[in-house]
Amino acid sequence: MSPRGVQLQVQDRYVVMDNGLLQVTISKPDGIVTGIRYNGIDNLLEIQNEEVNRGYWDVVWSGEGRTGVFEVIKATEFEVITENEEQVEVSFTRPWDTSLAGKFIPINIDKRFILLRGCSGFYSYGTYEHLEGMPAFSLAETRIAFKLRKDKFHYMAMADNRQRIMPMPEDRLPGRCQTLAYPEAVLLTNPINPDLKGEVDDKYQYSCNNEDNKVHGWICFDPPVGFWQITPSDEFRTGGPVKQNLTSHVGPTTLAMFLSAHYSGEDLVPKFQDDEQWKKVFGPVFIYLNTVLDDEDPHSLWEDAKIQMMVEVQSWPYSFPASEDFPSSDQRGNVSGRLLVQDRYINEGYISANSAYVGLALPGEVGSWQRECKGYQFWTKADTDGYFSISDVRTGDYNLYAWVPGFIGDYKYDVVVTITSGCDFDLGELVYEPPRNGPTLWEIGIPDRSAAEFYVPDPNPKYINKLFVNHPDRFRQYGLWDRYAELYPDGDLVFNVDTSDYRKDWFFAQVTRKNSNNTYQATTWQVIFKLDSINDNTTYQLRLALASATVSELQVRFNDPKANPPHFSTGLIGRDNSIARHGIHGLYWLYNVEVPSTRLVQGDNTIYLTQSRSISPFQGILYDYIRLEGPPASSNSNKKH
Numbered sequence: 358m359s360p361r362g363v364q365l366q367v368q369d370r371y372v373v374m375d376n377g378l379l380q381v382t383i384s385k386p387d388g389i390v391t392g393i394r395y396n397g398i399d400n401l402l403e404i405q406n407e408e409v410n411r412g413y414w415d416v417v418w419s420g421e422g423r424t425g426v427f428e429v430i431k432a433t434e435f436e437v438i439t440e441n442e443e444q445v446e447v448s449f450t451r452p453w454d455t456s457l458a459g460k461f462i463p464i465n466i467d468k469r470f471i472l473l474r475g476c477s478g479f480y481s482y483g484t485y486e487h488l489e490g491m492p493a494f495s496l497a498e499t500r501i502a503f504k505l506r507k508d509k510f511h512y513m514a515m516a517d518n519r520q521r522i523m524p525m526p527e528d529r530l531p532g533r534c535q536t537l538a539y540p541e542a543v544l545l546t547n548p549i550n551p552d553l554k555g556e557v558d559d560k561y562q563y564s565c566n567n568e569d570n571k572v573h574g575w576i577c578f579d580p581p582v583g584f585w586q587i588t589p590s591d592e593f594r595t596g597g598p599v600k601q602n603l604t605s606h607v608g609p610t611t612l613a614m615f616l617s618a619h620y621s622g623e624d625l626v627p628k629f630q631d632d633e634q635w636k637k638v639f640g641p642v643f644i645y646l647n648t649v650l651d652d653e654d655p656h657s658l659w660e661d662a663k664i665q666m667m668v669e670v671q672s673w674p675y676s677f678p679a680s681e682d683f684p685s686s687d688q689r690g691n692v693s694g695r696l697l698v699q700d701r702y703i704n705e706g707y708i709s710a711n712s713a714y715v716g717l718a719l720p721g722e723v724g725s726w727q728r729e730c731k732g733y734q735f736w737t738k739a740d741t742d743g744y745f746s747i748s749d750v751r752t753g754d755y756n757l758y759a760w761v762p763g764f765i766g767d768y769k770y771d772v773v774v775t776i777t778s779g780c781d782f783d784l785g786e787l788v789y790e791p792p793r794n795g796p797t798l799w800e801i802g803i804p805d806r807s808a809a810e811f812y813v814p815d816p817n818p819k820y821i822n823k824l825f826v827n828h829p830d831r832f833r834q835y836g837l838w839d840r841y842a843e844l845y846p847d848g849d850l851v852f853n854v855d856t857s858d859y860r861k862d863w864f865f866a867q868v869t870r871k872n873s874n875n876t877y878q879a880t881t882w883q884v885i886f887k888l889d890s891i892n893d894n895t896t897y898q899l900r901l902a903l904a905s906a907t908v909s910e911l912q913v914r915f916n917d918p919k920a921n922p923p924h925f926s927t928g929l930i931g932r933d934n935s936i937a938r939h940g941i942h943g944l945y946w947l948y949n950v951e952v953p954s955t956r957l958v959q960g961d962n963t964i965y966l967t968q969s970r971s972i973s974p975f976q977g978i979l980y981d982y983i984r985l986e987g988p989p990a991s992s993n994s995n996k997k998h
Contacts, residue, residue, distance in 0.1 A: 360376065360377055360378065360474055360475035361376065361377040361474075362376070362441075362442025362443070362474055363375070363376045363441075363442060363443065363444060363445045363472050363473065363474050364376070364445075365437065365440050365445045365447070367385070367435075367437070368385070369385075370384065370385055371383065371384060371385055371391070372385050372435065372447055374445050374447070374470065374472040374479065375472075376472055376473070376474055376475065376476065378395070378475070378476070378477050378646075379393060379394060379395045379472075379477065379478070379479070379646055380392075380393070380394040380395075381393055381470065381472060381479050382394075383447070383449070383470060384408060384409075385435045385449075386432050386433055386434055386435040386449060387409070387431040387432055387449065388414075388430070388431070388432040388435070388449025388468045388470075389408060389409050389411065389412065389413050389429070389431070390402065390411060390412025390413070390470075390503070391408040391411055391412070392411075393412070393644075393646070395582060395646045395648075396580055396581075396582050396646070396648045397580055398506075398509065398577075398580065398582060400506070401505055401506060401509070401510075401577075401582065401584055401646070402503065402504060402505060402506065403504045403505060403506050403507060403608075404506065405507075406504055409429055409431075410429075410504060411503070411504055412501070412502070412503045412504070413429045413430070413501070413502055414429070414430040414466075414468050414481075414483055414499070414500070414501050415427065415428060415429045415430060415498075415499065415500060415501075415502060416428050416430060416462050416496060416498065416499045417496075417497040417498040417499075418462040418494050418495065418496050418497065419494065419495045419497065420462075420463060420492060420493055420494030420495065421458055421459040421463070421492055421494070422459065423459060425497070426462070428461060428462055430451060430462075430466055430468065430483075431451065432449035432450055432451045432466070432468060433450070433451050433452070434449070434450045434451070434452070435447070435448070435449055436448045436450070438469065438679045438680075439471075439679050442474060443473065443474050444471065444472070444473050444474070444677060445471070445472050446469060446470070446471045446677075446678070446679050447469065447470050448467055448468070448469050449467070449468045449469070449470075450465070450466065450467045450468075451465070451466045452465050453465055453466075453491060455490075458492065462494060462496070463487065463491045463492050463494050464485045464486055464487045464491065464494075465484075465485070465486040465487075465488070466483060466484070466485055466486075467483060467484045467680075468481065468482075468483045469481065469482050469483065469484075469641075469678070469679075469680065471641065471677065471678065473677065477645065477646050477647060478585075478587075478643055478644050478645040478646050479643075479644055480640070480641040480642065480643050480644075480675070480678075481501060481613075481640055481641060481642060481644070482638060482639060482640030482641035482642070482678060482680075482683065483638070483639050483640060484636065484637070484638050484639075484680060484682050485499075485635075485636070485637055485639070486635070486636040487629050487633060487634065487635045487636075488632075488634060489632045489634065490632065491631075491632065492631055493628075493629055493630050493631045493633075494628075494629055495626050495627065495628040495629065496616060496626065496627050496629075497617070497618050497626050498614075498616060498617045498618065499615050499616050499639065500612050500613055500614045500615055500616075500617070501586075501612070501613040501615075501640075501642065502610060502611075502612050502613075503584070503586070503610070503611045503612075503644070504608055504609070504610055505575055505584055505608065505609040505610070505611065506577075506609075507525060507526055507608070507609060509577040509582070510575035510576070510577050510584065510609040511523060511525075511575075511577075511578075511609070512575065512576040512577075512578070512655075512656075513563075513573075513574070513575050513576075513605050513606075513609065514573065514574065514575070514576065514659045514662075515563055515565060515572075515573035515574075515604045515605055516565070516569070516573075518828065518829070518830075519563065519824065519830070520659065521823075521824050522550065522552075522553075523558075523606075523607055523609065524545055524548050524549075524550070524553050524556075524558050524607050525548070525549045525550070525607070526607055526608055526609075527549060528543075528545055528548040528549060528550075528553070528558070528607070529543050529558065529607060532547065533545065533546065533547045533548060533549075534546055534547075534548075534558075537557070537559075537820070537835065537836070538836070538937070538974065539937065541559050541560055541561060542557060542558070542559035542561075542835055543557070543558055543559070544556075544557055544819075544820065545557070545558060555819075555821070556821060556822055556823060557820050557821065557822050557834075557835040557836075558607055558822075559822075559835055559939070560603060560606035560607065561603070561619075561937075561938040561939050561940075562822055562824075562825070562833045562834075562835070562939050563603070563604050563605060563606055564601045564602065564603055564604065564619070564620070564833075564938065564939070564940065565601065565602065565604050566598065566599045566600070566601055567591045567594050567596065567597070567598050567599070567600050567601075567602060568591065568598035568599065568736070570588065570602055570604060570614075571587065571588055571589070571666050571670065572585055572586070572587045572588075572645075572662050572663060572665075572666040573585070573586055573604040573605045573611065574586055574605060574611050574645075574662065575605065575609050575611065576655055576656070576658050576659070577655075578655050580648065581648050581649045581651075581653070581655040581658065582646065582647070582648050582658075583645075583646065583647040583648070583655075583658035583659070583661070583662055584611065584644070584645075584646060585611075585644070585645040585646070585647070585662040585665070585666075586604075586605070586611045586612070586613050586642065586643075586644060586645075587642065587643040587644075587645050587662070587665065587666050587669050588613060588642050588643075589642075589643065589666070589669035589670045589672070589673045590670070590673045590674070591734070591736060592733045592734060592735055592751070593615060593637065593638060593639045593640065593733060594614070594615060594616070594734075595615075595616045595625055595627075595729070595730040595734075596621060596625050596727060596728075596730065597714075597716060597718075597726055597727050597734060597736060598714055598716070598736045599714075599806065599942065600620065600621065600625070600727075601619060601620040601940055601942075601943075602614035602617055602619060603617070603619065613640070613642045615639040615640075616639075616730065619934075619938065620905075620933050620934065620935050620938060620940050620942075620943045620944075621728075621932075621933050621943060621944055622931065622932025622933050622934065622943075622944075623932055624728045624932070624933075624944060625728060625730045626730070627730040627731045635731060636682065637731070637732075637733070638680070638682050638683050641675060641678055641683075643665075643669050645662060645665050645666075645669075647661050647662060647665070649661075673749065674686055674689065674749050684751060684752070684778075686749050687778070687779060688752070688778045688779075689748075689749045689750055689751055689752065689776070689778065689779075690750050690752065690776035690777055690778065690779065690780035690781065690782070691746065691747065691748045691749070691750065691780070691781045691782065692717065692746075692747045692750060692757065692774060692776070692782045692784065693744070693745060693746040693747070693781075693782070693783050693784070694744075694745060694757075694782075694783060694784035694785055694786070694787055695710075695739075695742070695743045695744045695745070695785070695786045695787065696710035696713050696715060696739055696743045696745060696759055696761070696768070696787050696788075696789060697709060697710060697743055697786060697787070697788050697789070698710050698743075698761055698764055698788070698789050698790075698791065699788050699789070699790045700764065700790070700791055700793055701793075702793055702795070702796050702797065702990075707788065709741065709742045709743040710739050710743035710759070710761045710789065711739070711740075711741045711742075711743065711761075711762075711763075712738055712739060712740075712741070712761075712762055713738070713739040713743060713745070713759050713760065713761040713762070714736060714737075714738060714739075714759060714760055714761075714762075715736070715737055715738070715739055715745040715747065715757065715758070715759040716734055716735060716736035716737070716747070716757070716758050716759070717734065717735045717736075717747060717750055717755035717756070717757055717758075717774060717776075718732065718733075718734040718735075718755060718756065718758060719731070719732040719754075719755065719756070720754055720755065720756045720773055721756060722769075723758075723767050723768075723769040724758070724760075724766075724767035724769075724945070725756075725758075726756075726758045727944055727945060728944070732753075733751050733753075735747050735749075735750045735751075735755075739759075750776045751776065752776050752777055752778060753775075753776055754773050754774070754775050754776075755773070755774045755775075755776065756769055756770065756773060756774065757769070757770035757774055757784065757787075758770075759787075759789065760806070761789060761791070762804070762805045763803070763804060763805070764789070764791040764804055765791055765792055765804045765900055765902050765947055765982060765984075766791045766792045766947055767947075768787070768789035770784065770787055792900065792947070792949055793986065794896075794898040794986050794988075794989050795897070795898060795986040795987040795988050795989045795990060796986060796987050796990060797984055797985075797986060797987075798886070798888070798897075798985045798986065798987050799854040799886055799984070799985055800982065800983065800984040800985075801852065801854070801859050801863060801884070801980070801982065801983040801984075802859055802863070802980060802981060802982040802983060803982060804902055804981060804982040805981065805982075806902075806904055806942055806945045806981055807904050807941050807942045807981065808832075808865045808866065808904045808905070808941050808942060808979035808980060808981065809832065809865075809941045809942075810859065810860060811859055811860070811863045811864065811865040811980070812859075812860060812861055812862065812863055812864055812865060813831050813832045813837065813865045813941075814837055814840040814844060814864075815831075815834075815840075816834035816835060816836060816837060816840070817836050817839065817840065820834070820835045820836045821834065822834060822835065830941075832865065832939060832940075832941045833939040834939065835939065837865075837866070837939075838866060838868045838936055838937075838974050838975065838977070839871065839974065841864055841866070841868050841870070841880075842870050842871050844864065845864075845870075849870075849880045849881050849882055849883070850862075850863070850864055850867075850880075850882045850883070851882070851883045851885065852882065852883065852884050852885070853885045853886075854884065854885065854886040855886070855887065863980070865941070865979065866936050866977050866978070866979050867880060867882060867966070867968045867977050867978050867979075867980070868880065868936060868968075868974065868975075868976070868977035869968070869970075869971040869973070869974060869976055869977060870971075871974060877971045877972060877973060877974060877976075878971050879967055879968060879969045879970070879971040880967070880968055880971075881918065881965050881966065881967040882965075882966045882967075883963050883964070883965055883966075884963065884964040884966065884983070885961060885962070885963050886961075886962055886964075886985065887960060887961055887962070888957060888958070888959055888960065888962060889959070890959055891954050891957055891958065891959050892954055892987070892988045893954055894954065895954045895988035896951050896952065896953055896954065896988060897951075897952040897953075897954065897957065897985060897986060897987060897988060898949060898950070898951060898952065898985070898986040899913065899925075899949075899950040899952055899964070899983070899984070899985055899986075900947070900948075900949055900950075900982070900983065900984040900985075900986065901913070901947070901948040901949075901950060901980075901983055902945070902946070902947050902948075902980070902981040902982040902983070903945070903946040903947075903948075903978050903979065903980060903981055904935075904941070904942040904943065904945065904979040904980065904981040905931065905933050905935040905936070905940065905942050905943035905944065905978060905979035906927075906930045906931025906933065906943070906944070906946060906977075906978045906979075907931050907932065907933055907934050907935065907936055907937075907943075907975055907976055907977060907978075908929065908931060908932060908970055908972075908973075908976045909927075909929070909930055909931050909968050909970050909976055909977060909978050910926060910927055910928060910929050910930065910968065910969045910970050911926065911927045911930075911948075911966060911967070911968055911969075911978055912925070912926045912927075912965075912966075912967040912968075912969055913925040913926070913950060913964065913965070913966060913967075914964070914965040914967070915952060915956040915957065915962065915963075915964055915965075916956065916957070916958060916962055916963055917965075918963075918965045923967070924950070924952070924956065925948070925950045927946070927948060929970065930946060931943065931944065931946070931978070934975065935979060936975050936977050936979070937974075937975040941979065942979060942981075943979070945981065952985075954988070
């Protein structure tokens, strides 16, 4: 028997979409999801919440004399776009005019919801538009949030190795917890579930890179129901594949994050001028519901959700959205090619750009993709031989960008790539020459834009999240910044390139040191290395790749810890807050420091690395990789190293 057709009921204050598997109720004309009925549960959403706080689109914006305004998007007009047995698509719009100035975000918004025949879930997407006549504003965050029933949904899953029974929202209230260094992090002192006593809860522990952030959600065990947020494409998210975003957290809450400043700061807050014309479609994303038979393990709902996620990814771009602003596959184009690396100090020939990240983003400078936040981006990973293919790219002008794990810096293809409907570009062989002046004298770490390979300590036993004990993401434990002063009570880190091991001897974050009077002081790390000889009247090169910076200034001195001014300073950089939010990376920074041979001596040398800003425990940097290069070898003596 084929599933029954989709039915739409339009009432005075609500719109109800029903396909026999589930029923979705949306307020009219606001466009807030107030109810989801599925598998015998009248409403999966939190019925104790006001209707406006169940399933909603929201923004955080600034402009017209207001800053950091949180706004749940309430539409003012409702329209049926498509209504037949196969599909219902409904639209909730909020046109902007000058009477709304200062009260609501100055854009036109169209939120849409789609229900298909036989589909165990529903889709949502939105179009934001800023036109001539609209005032300047900035957009710090936009997303879809769902608040699920706390009496039903207690088990959260976002990865095979990141799933668990979660605390209750009441556990975060006074009397049941102790607030830690910031409001998001609490120590559970008297939780409803005694098994969780003594654990830390912090939503940032469940952050995830965009490239891995495709499915997450919650399981109810009685009756067995899974509620999953599936994001099949990153094209509408900002910041590229390794930008981190929130997923699900205590509430029970699940989020579809489209744009945020988390792990990046102001750099990823788009700022629009008066009259600037901009339009962007966010989504569609899929809210997937599933169940199992009574004798099956409800945990298997996660496995089924992963399978459904793959189905959605393979169906992208969807063919069914009715908006002309969402192009179908045949209206898009494709780009392919091969990326090679040329570094003659490693290999005379070309090296395949194994697993390179290759992407199309708005035209800009080298590396600008990681701060670009108004357009669409399309990313893929090259294969082991450096071949890449990017399919279903929206029409428009792009630059092709890339970076290659194992090599520093960023690649940009100098020709603008213009995508037209149905085009198929083969760019052929492209060659990236990473920054390099001379042979490697020594190196610390792995150039992969992350600090994960360095020493990540065990957490203070008082502040543990059991999920991350003996876990590859051990850096997600709370309070690791405080471990530095405990491990180095009498002096700062000293690393000898001949005898030290960066996996054990290089602390993952250069943080401030807490004093006994609760102030903080700058820290200076030393790198000791030997030079058997010095090439006079030449220049050495220090490569400093940073994986993150938070209100920091890195000063570099050679052989004189008190040199004033320092030989090099980054100046004040970074607002990505990765240390406080348990991230192992934020935005990437690369500094190429020329070192005259007069700064070095034969025998033992010391580089002093000072992070000089020290007002809080969260100021600091995460190193990605450090390399000292000797002077350039003459052209006839290039050797393999």
